[in-house]
Every structure is written in structure tokens, then in C-alpha cells.
Amino acid sequence: MEKIRYLKSSWLVLCDKNFTIIKDGFVVFDDKIIDFGDQNRLQKLYKSKKFVHLGANSVLMPGLVNPHIHLEFAANISTLQYGSFTLWLKTVLKYRDELIDKIDTSGIDKQLDDILKSGTTSIGAISSYGLDMNSCIKSKLKVTYFIEAIGQDISKIDELFENFQKKLKKALSFKSKNFTPAVAIHSPYSTGLSLIEKCLKIAKEKNLPVTAHFLESYDEKQWLEHNSGVMAEFFLEFFNKNRSSITADKFLELFKDIKILSFVHCCYASKSQLDYIIKQKAMIVHCPKSNMLLGGKLLDIKDMNNISLGTDGLSSNDSLNMFDELKMALFMHQNIELETKARVLLYMATNMASKTLGQNTGQIKVGHKADLISFDIENKHIQNLATNIILQEKEIKDIYIDGKKII
Ligand code: BEZ
């Protein structure tokens, strides 16, 4: 059991639905949040306790959660071609072995360390090869470890499924409170139907979280829905295939009854597909920097309350720092009042991202896990607090995971 801590900060940011901010807020926690509130109530209630003040300009808030990363592709700087999704995909196929050869345990560990130090306390790591498994098991971060099924060549499905099962068995043997094995279906265009069905059957039986990329690009939409466009040319050239084996709608239906479910990107999903995703109680992960680098469009985040924020991997981003992603997103999205937008984005990067991974973190709430970060910012007007949290360069001073001080 973690010792009980009594902290106060200039700004306590709950990251609840209403984005409550408590000026001079107090919080009491062991591994979970025991109590929080303002000076009046808490000081009276815990009269005999000494609350540690984090400093005159301090913010205390939930740790950020990054629900979608590919750690194994970190050797990419300029190997993959940016600007068009299908051109990028061609370079992924051409250079993936080369990139994977360049990554080693220290490269994975370095990313995990950087992620933690930048204020992220939980990640969803999509693993294509299993090279990152030991690092994720050992990491201080909370990791939902998605073992990815990819490959649509029918003659290889048995081999791919065997490989998937082997990695899953190993991951399950290391399951712990901070390492959660899970399943990723790469996408509707890249994963064979029978492979998807076999992997999802296991996910349902074992009640594992599931994620999939979905309608990330216009090219994907044209291919899945009309068997046309540049992705159709790509499939003809590389796989001698002239029809997609699945439509976008049929793909979504395969995930029925998965409890912890997310679709990544969804930039080109139609209104009815977005509605269907909501009906499934599934979450969407929005990765705006990746979308901009691969020639995509910006997801409309305004009226949806099932969207979280993520970075994607260094295969389609220059940084895994969630505060970088937040800042870019703040500048990209339009038609939302500035501070409201900053609050929505912070809510997406904490509360919604935690929900995406099925965790009870991402919000300062009694009973929730005490995954918290603190840092200093300058802030004069409470009406600009969320904007300033995102805008200002900051060093993360304290990090708690399950109430344990990590940094
Ligand atoms: C494959 O591994 O079979 C694949 C990957 C990406 C796109 C298409 C196919």
C-alpha cells in the first residue's frame, strides 16, 4: 500500500467533463485518490495533517495518456515518404525491415523514458513484431500492449495467426496491474478477414482491449468503398488484387461485443459510421500531427464526446510528447472558442484517453488511480489556464503513478 500523501497546488485541474479547476486545491491520495477540494473544506477535515505546497505557480493534474504509439518504428526520421498516405504506405512496405533492423532495446527504452518525462503516465503501444515487449513490461509507465494482426495474403494467414498467438501467450504470462495485453487489428485494407475473425474471437473470449486504424485516408475510403483510386493501383501492383475483400461498414460490424474498443484516425468516416462507432460504445483516437503529415484531413472534434488524443508513432510524427501534440492541435482546430478548445483537448488527452484504454485514471476523482503530474506555469487569468498549460514550455516536476512518486 502506498503511503498517504497530502498535497496542495495553486491550480488543481480535475480533467472532469466540466473541466473543473480548483484554485489553491488540495488532494489526498495513496494509490488512489482519497479526497480533494478547496482549502476551506480540506484544511478543516485534515486539521492534523501537513499539506505539502507544490509552489506558487504549480499545476497538479492527471498524467497524460497516449493511447496510440508504435515504438518499433522509431528509427524513422526521413526514411518514410510524407505528404500522401499511399506513397507513405509504399515506403512502409519497402523499408519496414530496414527500420526494424535499426531499432534495439535501448532505442525503445529511450522512447519510454522520454514519454514518461514529458508527463505521460499511460500508453497504448501497438506492437507489430514484439520487439518492444520486454521494455514495456519493465517500464514504469502503464502500458496497454496491443499485439497487432497484419497481413492479407491468404496463404500466410495460418503462419501469421500462429505468430500472433505466440506473442499473446507471452504477453498474457506477464499481465500485471501496469501491463495489459491487448489486440490490434492493423486496418481493414491490410488484415485478412479470417485473421481478423480469429484474433477477435480470442479478444472476446479473454475480454482484451481492441484497437484498429480506420479510414485514416481518402485513398483508403476510395479503395474500401469503390475499389478505386490510388490505393486500388497500389493493390493491383503489389498484391495483384482488384477488389477490397471487405467494406468499411462490414469491418466495423466485426467488432461487435468488444468491451474496450477504439478506432484510430477515422478522418474519412461518414456520419453514419461515426454514429455506429458511438453505438458500439467505442472510442476514437485522434492523431492530428500524423494526419497532417500523411496528407489527411482534420477530424471534427467539436460535437463528439468519444474522442481521445494520441501521437501515433515516429513513423508518422516527429515527437511522442503529448504536450507537443496538444499545442499543434490547439493551433490546427478551428471554430471552437480558444479556452474551450484547450480544455476539450486536455480532456481528450487525459480522461478520454484513459477511457480509450479502459483505465480508471485520467481524472482527479475519488477512487480513481493517483496517476498525477505537476509542473509550474505562469497564469494570471483563470479564463486562460488551459491555454497556458498547453502553450508554455514546462518541465514536469513530479510524476506519480498509482500514488508512487516516479520522478
Ligand atoms: C501486408 O502486410 O500484407 C500489408 C500491409 C499494409 C498494406 C497492405 C498489406
Ligand code: FE2
Ligand atoms: Fe498508427
